[in-house]
Amino acid sequence: MKTNKYRLQSLRIALFSASILLAAGCSGSKEEKAGPAHEEHHHEEEGTVELSAIQYRSVGIGLGAVQPRQLTGLLKVNGLLDVPPQNQVSISVPFGGILKDTDLLQGKWVNKGEVIARMEHPDYIQMQHDYVDAQSQLGYLESEYKRQQELSRENVSAMKTFQKAEADYQSTRSRVEALKQKLSLLNIRAENILKTGILRSIPVVSPISGYVTEVNANIGKFVQPNEVIFEIVDTRHLHVELMVFEKDVPKVREGQQVRFILANESKERLAEVHLIGREISPERTVRVHCHLEQEDKNLLPGMYLKATIETGASQTDALPNEAVVNNGGKYYFFTQLAGEEAHQPSGKEAEADTHEDDEQHGYRFQAVEVGVGVTDNGYTEVILPEGFDRSARNIVLKGAYDLLSAMNNSEEEGHSH
Template sequence: MKRNYLYITILMVLVSLSGCGSKANKPDAETKTEEGTQAEHGHETEVEFTALQYKAAGIQLGTIEERELGLTIKANGVLDVPPQNLVSISVPFGGFLRSTDLLQGTRVKKGQLIATIQNPDYIQFQQDYLESKSQLEFLEAEYKRQEELAAANINAKKTLQKAKAEYLSARARVQGLKARLQLININPSSIENGNFKSTVSVYSPITGYVTAVNVNVGSFVNPTDVLFKIVDTEHLHAELTIYEKDMPKLKIGQKVRVYLSNDKKERVAKVHLIGREVSNDRTITVHCHLDEEDISLIPGTFLSGIVETGASKVASLPDEAIVQNGESKVIFVSEGSRKEGNEVVQLFKAVEVTTGVSDGGFTEIIVPEGMNKKASVVLKGAFDILSKMNSGEEAGHAH
């Protein structure tokens, strides 16, 4: 009996130890499995997008571009035109505006009739011209007669000199009155038969667009009044305001990237002239010529410019193509697609990159070794792909 009791006691102890060992090992296995799952999901870099998700994210693909990035000067400015391309229309002698068809934005051609001005004084100008011209003919004949008499020693030298002075004075007056008529666009030869005009025509001196109409029909305009302003937009240029400290970096011919305040399109210009006077706010003006002229642009439009003072071509992508993933920066490369049933799934792979200088919305990237530089890269929608990739990792951690 004692021997059987001892045997039973030993057996119970062994069973108890065996159960404890099994329980102790089980959590280790589960921990190992969970760690394995986390490790597997923690390094996941591929993302799948259905056609619907692809469209909703607005994904756009492109390639890595060689682009000049480097030292730049950022500045603000306005579109402007040379003085000879901006004309203020006035009349040399006042009058009443009789007619005009101009409105702001109207396109006019050089030599086109743009207005008529009426003033009774114009008749007086024409009358004075004809009277002076008739007097000139008489004085010219008298001067020639006195020359003939002087040659025959018949008249006094003083008489000849007087006739000459009167003739030259009358000739000068006629020339002055003729120039006055030409200023108001009246042809002197057209009034010699007595057909006087009380109205004069105003013609456009350039081809361009009307930017200001300061008068209305019936109003009286003085010689100092500006009736209209016309601008020829064919030779618009960018006037940049650069701080004095950046002046040593400027050189003629440097490339300038121009962005209008009302347009995101990039336009290219070159530094043409550098101002030589520093204003009170310690800035200078830099005159830049646009490579491609655009007559639809409007003078006075605000703009921002980036002057490239020293740059080299580097591999680059738009800023939005590069996203921050933890402490790393990644881009997404298209891995093609595959078909799952009736649906096509787009595949993307995250690639960690090193970035360099940023300039004008683009950032230099150091292409990882082994990556194809011509690979299709996500230019727009990278953040949405990153969000889905990270949400997939969190789901993996939850298991």
């Protein structure tokens, strides 16, 4: 009896153990089947994105090819406003002196020929005295020269006496002319000294009309010869000075239109390329001189600007703007991978098989990095990767932004797992 009881108990234990092993085997089998599928779902090829049929139709993917188009070239550069050398002057005096008076301040407008300051120094007085003295001697020496010339012609006086009179006259005449030119440098008319007398101070005259930009001396200061006292700029004739990189210089031509915006403005101004520099700076740029279409004396030299040079139309590979997307500072377009053509059922077939279609059909796309150039009239110039088939018609022309968003979301989910 006991033997039968022990045998029955052993049989029950064996059956229970077998059932546990069977359950464990089934569980392991399911995990093995599920594991690879799960891994495949979350490890898609980098740079690709997959859409279901519903997503494909919802986005409205449109395919096409690269198109050759005439695009107007736009060259973006930086620059500043500047003035020609003849419209900017540094004012000084050739002979040192003391600044007696001036009312100039930075920003004041002065006219050409206007007296802007007065200088004084004993040397100015001495120079005028020397001129008057030399001029007086010249009158006497001229009379003596003519008298000796007449006597020499009649052989009344010796030739030596005539030659001495001629030398004295010519020397004094030259001295008078030299003093006259020196006084002219001081803005003094020598002829007026003989009428009005010697001047104690001399005038400093503006050679151009413009705004005062620098005042480097105060009243009572001794100004050294040729030391700059004032700087004046005529801002009515400013020009645009652009810095163009050497690789872009061949695209620039005289007469091309330039559009620019100043750093402190939002409105666009126009200019025209006038001259192209012939020297490359250490920064590998060339200066391009442009004339303003409409001058404005309220503008200031040195203002920074951003400009666009219209370099003309040229034939180039292009895609619609919406087909090219920016991701992390790089540009891409998408291509639909081969064998992933859209299945577009219609009528009753569409209604009956929509669910089945959504489950069975997926559409995969590849992001292709591309270089970009000018943008014009809704199209962007593209520089295709080497070996890319220009005749391919599987480029996504519509829906690229949706694909980029889906690809980024998929990558974020992959990182989170």
